[in-house]
Amino acid sequence: MPFFAYAAMFLILPAATVMIGAFKSTDGGYTFDNIRAIVEAPNIRDAFWESIRISLTTAFLGALFGLLIAYAAIRKGTPNWIRSAYGTFSGVAANFGGIPLAFAFIATLGTIGVVTQLIQDVFGVNIYQHGFAIWSRRGVELVYLYFQIPLMILVIAPAIDGLRAEWSEASSNLGASRWQYWRHIGMPVLMPSILGAAILLFGNSFAAYATAYSLTSGTGLPLVPILIGNDLAGNVLNNPHEGQALALGMFVVLAAMMLFYIPLQRRASRWAK
Amino acid sequence: MRLRRPQIAASAVVWLVLGAIYFLVPLIATLLFSLRDAQTGKCCSLSAYGVILHDPQFWTTIKISFRLALETIAIGLLLFVPTIYWVHLKLPRLRPVVGFLALVPFVVPPIILVVGLLKFYKDTLHAPFWFLGKPDLFLVGAYVILAFPYIYFSLDAGFRSIDVHTLTEASRNLGASWRTTLTRVILPNIRVAALSGAFLTLAIVMGEFTIASLSAFHTFPTYLQYVNESQAYPAAAATLMSFGITWAAMLSILLVGRRGGQRTVRVGIGR
Numbered sequence: 197m198p199f200f201a202y203a204a205m206f207l208i209l210p211a212a213t214v215m216i217g218a219f220k221s222t223d224g225g226y227t228f229d230n231i232r233a234i235v236e237a238p239n240i241r242d243a244f245w246e247s248i249r250i251s252l253t254t255a256f257l258g259a260l261f262g263l264l265i266a267y268a269a270i271r272k273g274t275p276n277w278i279r280s281a282y283g284t285f286s287g288v289a290a291n292f293g294g295i296p297l298a299f300a301f302i303a304t305l306g307t308i309g310v311v312t313q314l315i316q317d318v319f320g321v322n323i324y325q326h327g328f329a330i331w332s333r334r335g336v337e338l339v340y341l342y343f344q345i346p347l348m349i350l351v352i353a354p355a356i357d358g359l360r361a362e363w364s365e366a367s368s369n370l371g372a373s374r375w376q377y378w379r380h381i382g383m384p385v386l387m388p389s390i391l392g393a394a395i396l397l398f399g400n401s402f403a404a405y406a407t408a409y410s411l412t413s414g415t416g417l418p419l420v421p422i423l424i425g426n427d428l429a430g431n432v433l434n435n436p437h438e439g440q441a442l443a444l445g446m447f448v449v450l451a452a453m454m455l456f457y458i459p460l461q462r463r464a465s466r467w468a469k
Numbered sequence: 470m471r472l473r474r475p476q477i478a479a480s481a482v483v484w485l486v487l488g489a490i491y492f493l494v495p496l497i498a499t500l501l502f503s504l505r506d507a508q509t510g511k512c513c514s515l516s517a518y519g520v521i522l523h524d525p526q527f528w529t530t531i532k533i534s535f536r537l538a539l540e541t542i543a544i545g546l547l548l549f550v551p552t553i554y555w556v557h558l559k560l561p562r563l564r565p566v567v568g569f570l571a572l573v574p575f576v577v578p579p580i581i582l583v584v585g586l587l588k589f590y591k592d593t594l595h596a597p598f599w600f601l602g603k604p605d606l607f608l609v610g611a612y613v614i615l616a617f618p619y620i621y622f623s624l625d626a627g628f629r630s631i632d633v634h635t636l637t638e639a640s641r642n643l644g645a646s647w648r649t650t651l652t653r654v655i656l657p658n659i660r661v662a663a664l665s666g667a668f669l670t671l672a673i674v675m676g677e678f679t680i681a682s683l684s685a686f687h688t689f690p691t692y693l694q695y696v697n698e699s700q701a702y703p704a705a706a707a708t709l710m711s712f713g714i715t716w717a718a719m720l721s722i723l724l725v726g727r728r729g730g731q732r733t734v735r736v737g738i739g740r
Contacts, residue, residue, distance in 0.1 A: 213589040
């Protein structure tokens with residue numbers, strides 16, 4: 197079938213090239229040196245740590261705020277138009293990543309950004325003299341949340357919808373408090389979906405390149421995708437197989453993430469209507 | 470007695486307002502930034518928009534990206550519609566295989582894919598320049614893979630919601646060829662799914678930076694990055710235009726979905 201031939205040519209074989217290339221030495225033999233090099237080099241270890249740290253933070257905060265906003269938009273009493281406005285906007289914002297997103301935040305909180313100047317004018321405080329920078333870790337996390345929260349809203353909304361009104365009515369008829377309802381019914385039902393979505397958010401942030409590149413201009417904050425990009429662009433070329441070893445490292449993290457994701461997904465579909 | 474409408478909960482108001490502030494402030498700030506005057510830095514002037522609209526590079530790159538998007542959509546649909554149709558009809562055993570392949574791009578994101586593509590085509594196959602240097606071949610080749618999960622999940626849901634077997638048998642029994650069956654019977658029934666996949670692909674390709682930039686092509690997102698680095702206020706204007714493209718694509722999905730009686734919003738990977 198042409199489909200499988202295509203997938204082989206543009207996905208499977210290139211991916212296999214990365215995996216194999218990571219174990220190749222410069223003279224063509226096979227070696228673990230590239231892997232050892234990325235495990236031992238302090239700057240690469242730092243980059244992995246930095247990437248994982250940012251991904252964990254934005255996955256956690258994105259899942260938390262996304263859940264709270266999605267619940268607020270869906271729960272009884274919230275007008276329907278607010279719900280659909282949030283739904284539509286999340287669809288757009290979750291796709292609004294990369295270069296434009298980075299610049300929107302530079303225009304907002306960059307050194308001459310609108311909000312930066314507003315704070316300066318109103319409070320007389322220059323946030324850049326108080327440790328904030330849009331290209332720092334905090335800055336990148338703040339920007340990533342702009343696509344993480346909407347992604348969480350999109351992914352978790354069907355699960356919140358699946359919480360049946362009868363469950364909450366039944367539990368309150370039996371004398372349970374709101375807290376007891378959430379503790380024993382709501383949260384256990386939602387938990388697999390929340391964890392699954394958080395894993396998705398982690399991978400989403402871990403693999404992001406364009407946003408970070410544009411914010412940090414390719415230097416500054418060392419993240420694994422940025423290192424791979426620099427490697428490809430030829431900015432640092434000590435070993436041609438280093439890029440492949442880095443890519444393999446990313447792949448291992450993402451594959452491990454999938455191993456958790458798939459069973460959670462199965463668990464989450466148990467209560468689906 | 471009329472029932473009173475339930476009141477919106479106070480905590481819901483707090484979270485919805487906080488969310489709205491976080492999501493709207495960067496957009497409003499970008500708009501204000503784009504209206505600043507190039508000389509004085511004060512409001513309000515439309516000159517930033519003029520700079521972008523008069524830049525031939527803007528028109529060239531936006532046309533290239535749009536063309537690449539159309540090509541990706543065409544190849545993607547040509548490749549995936551018959552495959553998914555056939556898998557649903559004759560080879561349901563293969564469904565998990567195709568479903569698994571649709572998950573692979575999440576584990577091999579653009580930054581890994583571009584390493585693999587360059588190593589594979591440049592260093593292993595020594596592909597000629599007419600392939601490597603042409604965005605319509607190299608980039609579209611990669612973009613079809615990026616779009617694959619989204620087109621797949623969209624189409625798979627579409628095919629599951631119709632009775633493929635009955636429709637096919639009815640059409641075949643009435644003497645239609647396979648091609649007629651696919652184009653005249655099946656396609657109209659999955660039109661909404663195919664269109665939402667297509668609009669999502671449009672949004673993805675119009676925003677894809679990683680692969681284009683690292684394999685040295687000039688597309689709309691690489692132009693945006695170039696403006697970001699060189700001209701601050703026009704960059705804000707271009708950013709808003711790019712946001713407008715994403716909006717248009719996503720609203721189109723909602724519109725075709727509403728007419729087709731489905732509500733679907735899906736997610737892309739434009740990062």
